[in-house]
Each structure stands twice: as structure tokens, then as C-alpha cells.
Amino acid sequence: MLRDALVKAALDMLEQGEEPSLRAVARAAGVSAMAPYRHFADKAALLSAVAEQGFAALAVALVAADVDTDPRAALIGQGLAYIAFARARPALFRLMFASDFALTLGDDSGAFATLADRVASLGARDPQAATTLSWATVHGLAMLALDGRLPDLGEDGERRVVALLAGAL
Amino acid sequence: MLRDALVKAALDMLEQGEEPSLRAVARAAGVSAMAPYRHFADKAALLSAVAEQGFAALAVALVAADVDTDPRAALIGQGLAYIAFARARPALFRLMFASDFALTLGDDSGAFATLADRVASLGARDPQAATTLSWATVHGLAMLALDGRLPDLGEDGERRVVALLAGAL
Structure with missing residues (x-):
């Protein structure tokens, strides 16, 4: 093709x-x-297609990391996988959010849904806020890491931050 | 001058x-x-100076929002002010993190310290993780908002998300 x-x-x-x-x-x-x-039609359309593939790859990575039988541990696994994806593929990750590809939080399929399903399994009182908080936190950590703004927390440091988040839900 | x-x-x-x-x-x-x-010396140095001014303006905005006598409410005020700053001055906000200006989380003065001091006042068991979590969450919300990825949560929606964060600390 x-x-x-x-x-x-x-x-x-x-x-x-x-x-x-x-x-x-x-x-x-x-x-x-x-x-x-x-x-x-144009370069923007090509880049949107690349971004769409990126979100599909991210969804696969999140599902693959969502393995722990304890739901909070599974959520932590997803969160760390999100940050790892951004670190491993920084140019793709930046494009995914800069492109015209029309994913918004709340879309009920793909990478976002993988996270939303896991958050829902925790029984949060406000699932929309809890899912948004989860995505925003790992997205913020990823962006700050790519922009060189995170202190050297190490892998354990990221885990501590994501675990603190998971404890809030 | x-x-x-x-x-x-x-x-x-x-x-x-x-x-x-x-x-x-x-x-x-x-x-x-x-x-x-x-x-x-070059354009990058000029843009770093602009970014430095941006972080100074952000610090002023965070201090101005940190007014509630309840420390968690004050933290929520800071978080919402961070997102409002990004929405009001998107080009400056993006430059602040894309520039060479050498702020990293953990620097003990300026905008980051304003947030760290407030988080410390909550008595978190792991202040480094708690401060990183707080900054990452509001940074992630701001970036997702600027990139058009947040669903329409409204101002109350942002408050719900930031309040959920504050409850975790």
C-alpha cells in the first residue's frame, strides 16, 4: 500500500x-x-497520519504495561510506560500533540480509553477528573523530561511520583 | 537600559x-x-532572557494566587493560576520550556520555589515527589489545553482536577 x-x-x-x-x-x-x-492533501494531513500511528503505538504500550493484578499497580505501570514512550520516541511524541490529529481526552477509544478503563476500575468518585488528572500528570512529567526540566529523579523517582498520583484516585 | x-x-x-x-x-x-x-551572543541568548522574564512573571502570578488561609485551597489557587498563565500567554509559556533558560524543578528560587514552599506546608511525607507531582499535573493540564487536547471541562472542571491532586498530598 x-x-x-x-x-x-x-x-x-x-x-x-x-x-x-x-x-x-x-x-x-x-x-x-x-x-x-x-x-x-498536504503535509499537515501526512503528519496527522503519522500522529495517528503514534497514538496507536502508545495504546499498545499502555495495554502491554497494564499487567499487574492490583489495579493501582497496573495504573502505575501504565503511567511509567507513557513516560517511557515519550523518552524513547521524543520526536514522535511531540508531533502527536502538535499535529492536527483530532484526539482529545474523553475520546472513547485508543490510548486514552486504555487509561480511562483502568482509572474507572479504581472506583473513583469523579472518573472524568480522575482520568484527566492521570493523563495530565504523566503528560506533564513526559514534557518536562523532554524539555530537560525534571531533576534527576531516576526511574524510582518517577515511580514515586506516579505512585503518589495513584494513591489519590 | x-x-x-x-x-x-x-x-x-x-x-x-x-x-x-x-x-x-x-x-x-x-x-x-x-x-x-x-x-x-545570539538569538538563543535573547530568547533565554525572555524566558527568564516569563518565569519571573509566573512566580508573581503564583504568589498572587496563593492567598487562601487553608493551605490546600492556596495550593489549588496556585495550580489554577499556573494554567491560567499558560492560557493567557501561550507563546511565552511555550518559549519558557523550549528555551535554553536553565530552570529545572528543584531550583530553590522563583516560580518553582513558590510551589515547593506551599507543598511543604502540607507536610507531605515525600516532599520532592509531591512537588514534582504538583508541577507536572498543572504543566500537563496547561500543555494539553494549549494543544487542544482537553475536553471542555470548564473552569470548574480544572478546579475539580486540581482539587483531586491537592487531596493526594
């Missing part, structure tokens, strides 16, 4: 520190400069 | 959606294109 090849090429370029353009991904996929326009 | 005038010009340009360059701020301040180099 040409579309998949173009998104893959854009993701590779992004993660190698290059700015993906429709022209550059066409060259990388070995097709004409006009071919991408069959699938993407 | 030329330096102050240059920083002010850069801040004004930034908040009007323009990219501040040394050349452009020299023009705005009515000095020669070379004059800024007496104060700033």
Missing part, C-alpha cells in the same frame, strides 16, 4: 531528525513527487 | 506571533543591527 509506505517513510524521517515533506517521502518511497497527493 | 528594551521588544514580537530575531529587536528598539550583540 503506497499510503502505508509514505507514512512509514515520514515516521522514519521524523525519528532521524529530518522534517518530512510530501516531496521527500515520495522520493524515499520511490514514487513520483505527485503520487502522495492521491492520499494526502 | 538597552538590554531591557531589547528583551521587551522580543517579548512583544513573540506575543504578536512574530519570530524575534536580533536584527528585528534592534530595529524595534531603534538601535543599530550590531548593538544587540553587546548584550546577547
Whole structure:
């Protein structure tokens, strides 16, 4: 599928520190400069497709980390996995939130739903506030880490912060 | 003071959606294109000075909001003021964290200390984790709001989320 090849090429370029353009991904996929326009109206549409794949990969990472039988421990696992994802794929993570891809907290599928389901299992009195608090905390930790603003807390430090959050819910 | 005038010009340009360059701020301040180099080695140094002013303004906003005699209510006031600052001055807020200005959580003066002092007054068992959790949560809420990812919680919604955080400390 040409579309998949173009998104893959854009993701590779992004993660190698290059700015993906429709022209550059066409060259990388070995097709004409006009071919991408069959699938993407413009560069923003291409980047949205990359962001959508990023959120799908994040959802997989959160599900994979949600393994502890104790629900609070499972939530802590998800939170640490969120931060680890951002640290491992910083360019993709930044794009996911800067792109036009229309995910908002409250969407009932994908990465957000994985977190919301776990928070709901804790029986919080205000599930919307509890889910928003959980996402915002790990998102804030991730952004501060990427921007070099977190002191050296170590992995145990992040766990202490996320555990404190989990205790609040 | 030329330096102050240059920083002010850069801040004004930034908040009007323009990219501040040394050349452009020299023009705005009515000095020669070379004059800024007496104060700033390059554009990054100029932007760091703008970011430093932004953190000073944030510290003032946090102190001004820390008024309730109940310490948890005062912390909630600070948290909401942090998010309000980001919403009111999005370009400055983004620059503050993207710039080279070397603030990290744990610095013992300025905006971070204002929050750390209030968290310490709550008697948290792990003050470092509690302060990091507080900053990360409001930073995450602010970033998600600026990136259009928060559902419409309304002002009361933000208060519910920040209050849930405050209850955890």
C-alpha cells in the first residue's frame, strides 16, 4: 500500500531528525513527487497520519504495561510506560500533540480509553477528573523530561511520583 | 537600559506571533543591527532572557494566587493560576520550556520555589515527589489545553482536577 509506505517513510524521517515533506517521502518511497497527493492533501494531513500511528503505538504500550493484578499497580505501570514512550520516541511524541490529529481526552477509544478503563476500575468518585488528572500528570512529567526540566529523579523517582498520583484516585 | 528594551521588544514580537530575531529587536528598539550583540551572543541568548522574564512573571502570578488561609485551597489557587498563565500567554509559556533558560524543578528560587514552599506546608511525607507531582499535573493540564487536547471541562472542571491532586498530598 503506497499510503502505508509514505507514512512509514515520514515516521522514519521524523525519528532521524529530518522534517518530512510530501516531496521527500515520495522520493524515499520511490514514487513520483505527485503520487502522495492521491492520499494526502498536504503535509499537515501526512503528519496527522503519522500522529495517528503514534497514538496507536502508545495504546499498545499502555495495554502491554497494564499487567499487574492490583489495579493501582497496573495504573502505575501504565503511567511509567507513557513516560517511557515519550523518552524513547521524543520526536514522535511531540508531533502527536502538535499535529492536527483530532484526539482529545474523553475520546472513547485508543490510548486514552486504555487509561480511562483502568482509572474507572479504581472506583473513583469523579472518573472524568480522575482520568484527566492521570493523563495530565504523566503528560506533564513526559514534557518536562523532554524539555530537560525534571531533576534527576531516576526511574524510582518517577515511580514515586506516579505512585503518589495513584494513591489519590 | 538597552538590554531591557531589547528583551521587551522580543517579548512583544513573540506575543504578536512574530519570530524575534536580533536584527528585528534592534530595529524595534531603534538601535543599530550590531548593538544587540553587546548584550546577547545570539538569538538563543535573547530568547533565554525572555524566558527568564516569563518565569519571573509566573512566580508573581503564583504568589498572587496563593492567598487562601487553608493551605490546600492556596495550593489549588496556585495550580489554577499556573494554567491560567499558560492560557493567557501561550507563546511565552511555550518559549519558557523550549528555551535554553536553565530552570529545572528543584531550583530553590522563583516560580518553582513558590510551589515547593506551599507543598511543604502540607507536610507531605515525600516532599520532592509531591512537588514534582504538583508541577507536572498543572504543566500537563496547561500543555494539553494549549494543544487542544482537553475536553471542555470548564473552569470548574480544572478546579475539580486540581482539587483531586491537592487531596493526594
